[in-house]
Amino acid sequence: MQRRAFVKSGALALVTLGLSPSFLRRTAFGAQLMNAPKGKTLICLFQRGAADALNIVVPHGDKSYYALRPSIAIPRPGGLSRGVARDAAIDLDGFFGFHPSLAPFKPLYDRGILAPVHAVGSPSATRSHFDAQDYMETGTPDVKGTQDGWLNRYLAVQGTCDECRTSPFRAVSLTQQTPRIMEGATEVVAMNSLNEFTVRASGTQAERLEALYRTGSTDLVHGTGSEMFEAVKMLKAANPQKYAPRNGAEYPRSQFGQRLLQIAQLVKADVGLEIAFADVGGWDTHVNQGAATGQLAQRLDDFATSIAALVTDLGDRMDDVLILTMSEFGRMARENGNRGTDHGHAGALFVIGGDVKGGKVHGKWPGLANEQLYEGRDLALTTDFRSVFSEVTARHLGATKLEKIFPGFSVRSTDWLGLV
């Protein structure tokens, strides 16, 4: 198992010299971090449950859309729903529009830093949430034996700056457990919240606990514990007492909103964060998904408000940050008998960042006429998700060994959509 070579060998070397590693390591880190060129950060956000792309980025210009969804379609821009104008889609380009709850995204779209991508997804025919999430997180559709996630393979293969590679916070997931997308040989940190990433003991007790893990033994448990104490200290040192979002950003009090706030905290703390991950559920709207209001609308409200707050809060730093959303598949084009939608095929995602070519909807629209649907029921796929992911990793993070990150996929930069 790979460990951060610098920390480990440095520590051991210092021990043999009889010097206290902790003290020296801290100063070494500090000096390194202050001079380190600011690396790039990629924030991946997974909508678990198969988000309904057709009601999120609404193809109001496609007449089949309204035939397929008599009770849950989003009204055309300028149209009225029960006499309420604001229930209509927010027009983007005359053909596509946003679901009204995505209003916080409109200014970002207009500024050119937000790019929706449509008809993108996985070529796999599976409609199993678990399998499809697995395939998207491991980056290997229809292959079940893959042990690691594509983000972890990226971490193993390269980074955006050499010094960043040594930070314990290079890859952080704001989730209870390490998600599949980050599983693998390279160390990542999974934490429920920054608050909780601390040893809940004070004074001598904390010191003694740390001492237990630094008794000179170098096995798996001692090693992991040792690094953990370093990470905790680093976070304490870098974290201001009270974090205040900048630029008037207001994060929702939801779990998702608060997790994005903490990602912002980590970015601004300059701890060498390169990859961040969070997920949000509640997208599996089989029954009564609602239209302009209802279940899906509520999810989108939280989703868009939180992300917009993150973008606002990060301000100028968005030049170095890219947010990539994803969902395991889209939903059926036709509504089902329960005023909801069943599992589908292609979906939509968002790419947001300073170097994104926003202000337009990317991807090739396949149409919603019956013969244009996948298996006669779902939005057809025109862009493989790995194409988008590899463009982002290459152009934003500077990755070059893409065939290692997405094995089995022939990466062709000519096929890229030009998102970044």
Added chain:
Amino acid sequence: MRLASKAFAFAAFAAVSSSASAQTRLDHRELAADQQIIHALNRLTFGPRPGDVQKVRAMGLDKWIELQLHPERIDNSSLDKFIARYSILNQDQNDLLRGYTEAQRERRLVRREAGDTAGRPSREDNMAMQQIALTRRRVMGELQSSRVARAVASNRQLEEVMTDFWLNHFNVYAQKGPPEAYYLAEYERDVIRPRSLGKFRDLLEAVAKSPAMLFYLDNARSMADSSRPRLVSDRERERRTNAARQAMRRRGRPGGRNVPGTRISPDMNEADTAMRQRQNQLRNGGLNENYGRELLELHTLGVDGGYTQQDVINVARALTGWTLRPPAVGGGFIFRPEMHDAGEKIVLGHRLKAGRGSEDGEEVLDIVSRHPSTAKYIATKLARRFISDNPPQAVIDQAAAVFLKTDGDLREVVRSIITSNEFYSRQAFRAKVKSPFEVVVSAMRAMNAQPDSTPRTAQMIAYLGQPIYGHQAPNGYPETGDAWMNTGAILNRINFGIAAAANRVPGARIAAIPGFDTLASAPRQQQVDAVVSMLLAGSVSADTRAVLMSGENPLLANAKDSAGSMTGAAVDDSPGMMANAERGPGNGLRAGARQNPLGRGDTVLPQLRGLAQVIGLALGSPEFQRR
């Protein structure tokens, strides 16, 4: 006279030599006698309780192991009394599931009748939804609580360890779909536990026919593809179903006559609806390979066991028709010929004749349960659980041989592993890293805790990364240490140890440890010795002992960290989120664990002093993470 004395001498010689050879066998055990006992307790139980070492020593280790291999000989009545007190768990789960499905249907009917067009959930909807969600949460809560309680308090510890092993090997995810939670009580109690040391073929069949697995891996809805012959033709099936529905409707009406316009009873209505739905499914459904694949890949041969994609398909075809009876008519397993693919199949080189019914599936189970790859795969997993993450090949080979020779007698396979010399090797001692479940349960046992009838300890286990029945994918939780040791995880374990010593774990109070009172006022040296002996298997490195004693560590001599708590934006889990917790995958069982069960993140636990501090350090130490 001389003959007699010679005979006597010969007998005496024989006696000496046989005990000498017994002696020689024992000498191959590298561990010292007391270490063997501690090691056996670590591996065959969920951790020693105070006094366990003495009890085993008094009985004799080998005799104790033999007893544990026969759980039926061990009295467990006090645990049984405890389990009997769970109110929901002991109800008929099929009745509960019926209640659930009826409530769902009611909601839909009410909505349709009210002409609900907007799709906005009404207030009544929300309340009904919440009521349903509440009952299901209670089912899950008791399920998880009882799993922990059994691990903590059962006298049949090896049986509990084996149950844990098989529940992981035959993993089922509680959030697969709404009915799943109602299948799990029976799965654990009636399918897995009683067969955990029995014959593998029996266990495999019971799992294959369990509603829990039939639902989880979709075999319940798998049926012959349209291109394949069904055991019962479509026309025949329609005729039979219509006849059955007629008969049922007649039974449900007054006078037993089919008078149109009279209402039929809700039960009959429900069963009728189920039948109608099934007719629709039969017209539209097809083969589902999910269980067929996992049966080969995860349950028997293993991913490298030598099967092909065609084998996967044919196993799935053989198992078509193995499905669920609706809750309205009693639930449970049923074989439906109209779903079964009756064509000929070749599975792992065996030809399954055309035109058969459930015999196809039975024969597949015979084939896979006797396959040499299965013997190897199961032996490897058991050796990994009992010996080390990378067990020596010799003991795996031996166990696999026993598996084949005894036709899958799991008791014998396990015996061959836990009485082997490899089991008692120095490399095996403390070689395993505890899973979160094992950390929490072993701490409770070490502290002589009472089992917890609430779900709170289960929530702690979820918080540490192992929600019970909460593993989405069918491969189950990892069985090796490196998967559990990551930076965030170890932090939570350390904090758990501190919380336990601060009496924050339900049922566990440090004062319950025998001898606590006298020890509390004893000098530190004595406290450390006692804690090391009780909680850390009596052996720690000199460095660790030094730290426990005084906290001085030369490596940290210059570290002058001010300890302060981190502040930052508080994480507010608004109530709105909980309603969504029931919906959709990915939210899993962590609904309860999302709120930190160890308390809010920004509070520092009260400073522990004296003996409590030594205990807290011990429970949070790297040694305690191992077994």
